[in-house]
Amino acid sequence: MSNFIDINEYTAARDIGTFDEWSTNCGVQRSDGFQIVESETNTGDIDYSIITTEPIPGESPVLFVSNEMIFTSENIRAEFAGQNLGLEDAEQLLEKLGVPPSYFSQYHLFLKILIEYQNGSDSPWYPWLNSLPRKFSNGSSMTPYCYECLPPLVSKLSMNERIKFINFYKSLQVISPNLLSDDIRNNQELSKWAYNIVYTRCFGNTLVPMADMFNHASIDVNIEIRMDENQNCYVYSLRDIQPNEPLCLSYGDPTNPSHLFATYGFLDESSPATFCKIMNIKPTPELQNIGLDYTKMLFFKDTGDITEEVWDVLLYQILELRGEQNVKAEFYNAHMNGDADTKNDIHQRYFEYTSSTLKDHVDTFLKELDDLSAKALTKNVNEHPRIPIILAHNAFVKETFLKVQTKINGMVEQYA
Structure with a gap:
């Protein structure tokens, strides 16, 4: 029988070692010195990020992930098109709930995460899913009381995240049981986990295992993600990078820490x-x-x-x-x-x-x-x-x- 991933934020550990080995076996290519390292957040939680132990010249390849490992909204929609599985009905319901079509790409990724979770250890992406975070501190993860303890702007942004998640969850009721079982569709905590995976780790309409491990930097961004016409992912250095330096992307406007806090759940003290x-x-x-x-x-x-x-x-x-x-x-x-x-x-x-x-x-x-x-x-x-x-x-x-x-x-x- 297939094993499901434990998503309990208090008891489940992230299996980074197996994920690291799996990514290599899947053909992920990395620059010399590329390492996943453990660190502690400003609230005492354990996080993971990428550093290099070797120097990397500017405009050099840092990471390659093939399209076979990557989730894209277009591929997910094409996979289920014409099968009467409820995807079009879900999109129509989302619009009625006030979710604009610009969010449908993330919704497709959300569904794909739930589908692969349902497949358990039979999913080809099981090692990656089992390496992902269980605990999130963004707006969709907060209790209603939390919003009352935040200043108006970040409170509003955080509540918007929760509303968007609730609408994603509601839309699952029109998804066919042939795609997602009743146990999956009615599991709100699981849906919240899948939602948070998408919104804290996707790049536009794409989820890229290993590339999602890069952390955010406000000022000293030193790498950039590029996708080719075949949806293969390349990461390049933007400048010379020194040994033991973190490899960091920009997640958004460095002068808008409220958005970063509400969406990603971290406090950007470098802003x-x-x-x-x-x-x-x-x-x-x-x-x-x-x-x-x-x-x-x-x-x-x-x-x-x-x-x-x-x-x-x-x-x-x-x-x-x-x-x-x-x-x-x-x-x-x-x-x-x-x-x-x-x-x-x-x-x-x-x-x-x-x-x-x-x-x-x-x-x-x-x-x-x-x-x-x-x-x-x-x-x-x-x-x-x-x-x-x-x-x-x-x-x-x-x-x-x-x-x-x-x-x-x-x-x-x-x-x-």
Whole structure:
């Protein structure tokens, strides 16, 4: 009888050794010194990553994985097309539930993981599946109480992940029992595991065993994944890499740690900046032209510096609230025409208001962070096991905001 993978996050160990041997037997090619190493996360959990013990010159091959080992959305859909297995019905249900078609690629991968889990040790990918994580700390893995202990943006992003997972799970009810048994389709914890495998390890519409072991870097990215026309995977170095250096990809915008936290479940302490957390501004085309964007309205972690877009958006909103339409139009036109002198002049005239507004926001947000963390500490970590990383996240954000608070206080004192 086929053996199923144990996905219990508290008792199941990842079998990295067998996976490593399996990948070699499947023809995975690696650069000299390529090694899987064990490490500890900032919450004390065990993680694995890739390093090189030998130097790698820039633009050199680091890893090759053949298409026979790789899951792609296109191949999965082609595999089950025309078999009346419920895939089209599931996609229609997802759309009714509000899941856009752009997520269907990940849904196909999600189904494939469940199918191969169902095959147990008879699956050709069993050694890879048995090496994958069991514990996740991203938004879909949190309890509803966890969201109440996070700041508004990351709470919203995390809840969105949970909603998306629930919709994926609901759609399994229209998948044919000939594809997935009732035991598989009705196992919510298993579905959550499969969902998290996809969303923490896929590259677009692709899952690549071994390439999914590379960790994230915000700044010092040194490798890049490339797929050829036959969907073979190649990984190349982007620069000279030294011995014992981690091999790292970029998982996304380094100035958006909230997205990385909600989707992947890790705290990117190397992130140089974070969104300023101003959430109460209703977007308009004009504000978006000025810079109302999560990736542009930033606070910098090490210096407390504030991007120009923060000041611009706050000033534009203040001018609107004060009814100063002529000045607002003058500022907008200056921005759109690249007239820095006019913009700076208006900023100087209204600095008392923008600085006061920003200071109040930072002071209030710091108090909110303390309240959220205090709330998290009132719950049993055994019932809410993601509380430690939530506390670490809030502390990390607080560190940045304290730097910004010092910067703003100094600017206000100088102005006075």
